[in-house]
Amino acid sequence: MSSINTGFPDYDLEERKVVTAPHELRAIADPFRGILLDLLLERAATVSELAQAVGRPKSTVAHHVKVLLDAGFLRVVRTRRVRAIEESFYGRTARNIYVGKVRPEDVTPPPWPNELADAAEESMPAYLADRMRALRHHVSISERQAAEFWERVIALLNEFDQLPREGDIPYSFVVSLYPAEHPTLPPAAP
Incomplete structure (x- = not known):
């Protein structure tokens, strides 16, 4: 599937991601992670920028970014060197996230929002x-x-x-x- 990007965000992403695995569902079930995903539809951002936007500590935001990264909803789209540290800019892997067919016994009650x-x-x-x-x-x-x-x-x-x-x-x-x-x-x- 090719990128559907035409301006926003400032990186390429797929049109859709269909999730069915319980760990993916748990990753998107947290409303705070939904806010992070929404922000990244505007442009790629660092953990510091996301933390500033939501008014939460960087450590909290970094934890949630890691969960989304591990579940395949985010990826590093570019990096930059700040002093001696490599800073990552995160972006979504897909513009739209669909919940596919899930076995009820795997996720009851539904964890998604x-x-x-x-x-x-x-x-x-x-x-x-x-x-x-x-x-x-x-x-x-x-x-x-x-x-x-x-x-x-x-x-x-x-x-x-x-x-x-x-x-x-x-x-x-x-x-x-x-x-x-x-x-x-x-x-x-x-």
């Missing part, structure tokens, strides 16, 4: 300030249609990632597609 629940909590201040844009629709479609539509959503998400960094307010873009209990109309009469 519920992005929609996390987004609901994160969006509350914007909702209360009447600054949130959100939509929800229900449509009865086939699994094939859902899969095809989801691929177009991923393309839109990748476009969002590539927007020029012109503002000083971080925005979140949340998407979800899931089977839901919702009434549907009977087939139309001929």
